[in-house]
Amino acid sequence: MIEIIGPLSGPASSSGTASASAKHATLQKQLIERLQQAILTGRLPGGSLLPSSRLLAAEMGVSRNTVVIAYEHLAAVGYVIADKKGTRVSPLSSPTARGEPQASSGVPDVAYAARVDRFAATRTHVANSLPLTPGTPALDRFPLGAWRRSLERSMESALPRALGYGDPAGEPALRDAIAAHLRMARGVRCDGSRVVITEGAQEALNLCVRLFTNPGDIAWIEDPGYRGAKAAFNLGDLTMVPMPVDPEGIAVPSDAWRTHAPKLIYTSPAHQYPTGAVLSVARRLELIAQARRCGAWLIEDDYDGEFRHTGEPIASMQGLVDDAPVLYVGSFSKTMFPALRIGFVVLPRAIAAHTEAALQEMLRGGHRLEQLALAHFIESGEFGRHLGRMRRLYRERQQALRDALSEYFAPAQILGGDCGMHLTLRLPPDIRDRTLVERACATGLNPRALSGFALQQRADTNGLVIGYGSTPADRLAASVRVLAELAGLPADRRSV
Numbered sequence: 001m002i003e004i005i006g007p008l009s010g011p012a013s014s015s016g017t018a019s020a021s022a023k024h025a026t027l028q029k030q031l032i033e034r035l036q037q038a039i040l041t042g043r044l045p046g047g048s049l050l051p052s053s054r055l056l057a058a059e060m061g062v063s064r065n066t067v068v069i070a071y072e073h074l075a076a077v078g079y080v081i082a083d084k085k086g087t088r089v090s091p092l093s094s095p096t097a098r099g100e101p102q103a104s105s106g107v108p109d110v111a112y113a114a115r116v117d118r119f120a121a122t123r124t125h126v127a128n129s130l131p132l133t134p135g136t137p138a139l140d141r142f143p144l145g146a147w148r149r150s151l152e153r154s155m156e157s158a159l160p161r162a163l164g165y166g167d168p169a170g171e172p173a174l175r176d177a178i179a180a181h182l183r184m185a186r187g188v189r190c191d192g193s194r195v196v197i198t199e200g201a202q203e204a205l206n207l208c209v210r211l212f213t214n215p216g217d218i219a220w221i222e223d224p225g226y227r228g229a230k231a232a233f234n235l236g237d238l239t240m241v242p243m244p245v246d247p248e249g250i251a252v253p254s255d256a257w258r259t260h261a262p263k264l265i266y267t268s269p270a271h272q273y274p275t276g277a278v279l280s281v282a283r284r285l286e287l288i289a290q291a292r293r294c295g296a297w298l299i300e301d302d303y304d305g306e307f308r309h310t311g312e313p314i315a316s317m318q319g320l321v322d323d324a325p326v327l328y329v330g331s332f333s334k335t336m337f338p339a340l341r342i343g344f345v346v347l348p349r350a351i352a353a354h355t356e357a358a359l360q361e362m363l364r365g366g367h368r369l370e371q372l373a374l375a376h377f378i379e380s381g382e383f384g385r386h387l388g389r390m391r392r393l394y395r396e397r398q399q400a401l402r403d404a405l406s407e408y409f410a411p412a413q414i415l416g417g418d419c420g421m422h423l424t425l426r427l428p429p430d431i432r433d434r435t436l437v438e439r440a441c442a443t444g445l446n447p448r449a450l451s452g453f454a455l456q457q458r459a460d461t462n463g464l465v466i467g468y469g470s471t472p473a474d475r476l477a478a479s480v481r482v483l484a485e486l487a488g489l490p491a492d493r494r495s496v
């Protein structure tokens with residue numbers, strides 16, 4: 001028994017000051033605790049017979065009375081059962097007490113750590129108000145007055161009704177407003193019944209995974225690509241296959257459709273994140289045709305689609321052909337503000353009708369006042385006007401960033417810029433992007449390392465993803481100059 005519960009440590013009696021009863025009580029307490037632990041962890045399985053009080057007392061070097069009282073206590077609280085045949089461990093229901101492997105001890109086991117580490121960010125959260133942060137809109141230019149009026153209007157017209165659970169697919173008024181906007185601005189084929197409101201694009205991606213895949217299914221992901229898509233695929237235990245990206249967007253090797261037939265494909269065709277490539281029409285049509293052929297679903301994350309800066313707007317892939325196997329995902333995180341946490345997915349017609357009952361169980365219909373306010377904000381034309389103002393602002397800021405990069409990182413290889421709020425700068429191999437980003441963060445600048453978005457590290461994924469959305473044009477040049485200094489670029493490598 002001593003091997004199972006371990007020897008008891010002697011009380012502080014060596015000084016000769018502890019009374020006999022105090023010593024007795026301490027040993028008794030220890031013995032009770034040791035036996036409880038052995039029972040809870042399964043080292044003393046349910047049903048096992050404990051030694052008699054006389055035998056255990058002799059083995060542990062304590063008085064028989066100490067053991068008798070310990071056994072009585074354990075019986076009183078249900079750890080053991082005492083009868084004429086002796087004292088036995090109770091058949092407790094905890095798996096550990098039944099001697100099964102310990103499932104949850106409060107300390108992460110190897111499997112748990114491996115599971116959670118798949119989601120781990122490459123770095124900790126940094127304030128996204130810092131200059132050069134990608135993906136942060138110009139929050140100081142958001143029309144707060146108009147938004148406040150929309151919120152007040154929804155409070156006046158919908159309270160207290162809107163305090164209860166809403167339609168799981170979202171407020172019908174918002175679904176209709178989004179559908180009308182998408183038909184006109186993005187060429188999406190839809191009506192409100194096909195729009196499902198989600199908590200940002202992230203929940204829309206998670207929903208696509210849950211609705212369209214089973215664990216182990218093959219999912220293609222752009223490489224380098226959006227980490228949120230990777231997280232959603234990990235959540236569904238999908239088998240991820242990285243697809244390279246070139247200046248025309250996702251570049252699928254022709255035999256991949258046969259060798260790694262996908263169930264789900266993530267793309268950001270309007271402005272590939274983070275390289276900024278715009279998916280060519282030829283590739284869009286090829287993706288749709290092949291996906292249809294092999295029964296796969298395409299997620300079209302229309303990231304940055306609303307902020308087109310060059311040429312004519314390019315309509316969505318979803319609207320290219322009728323009944324395309326496309327799950328169109330959007331978000332108001334950039335067009336409004338990130339904390340709004342409202343996004344959506346447009347489901348194919350037949351799927352939408354079929355999925356209604358499942359959505360009732362999967363979603364809960366919250367944030368009703370914000371949804372109603374957003375519907376009003378869109379319908380009243382405020383949203384369109386805000387987009388127009390932001391497009392002009394971002395164009396101006398992008399130009400300032402381009403000029404600064406050409407000046408301080410000459411000859412700068414700049415990717416993207418047809419849409420959005422960021423540019424990507426390729427770096428030469430002697431400047432490691434992660435090292436530069438670490439130094440930049442220490443000085444209060446917040447670009448991202450291109451390699452942090454890569455599933456497979458290659459020479460062409462060494463670079464900086466630089467946001468200009470939230471940085472005023474006149475601060476961009478100074479910020480880029482600091483970056484060049486941190487990169488150790490000698491003055492003669494700059495075209496100043």
Ligand SMILES: Cc1ncc(COP(=O)(O)O)c(C=O)c1O
Binds near residue numbers: 201301331332333342
């Ligand atoms: C490629 C891409 N898609 C979508 C989003 C929007 O995500 P969410 O709506 O969850 O904020 C982001 C945010 O940075 C993004 O980078």
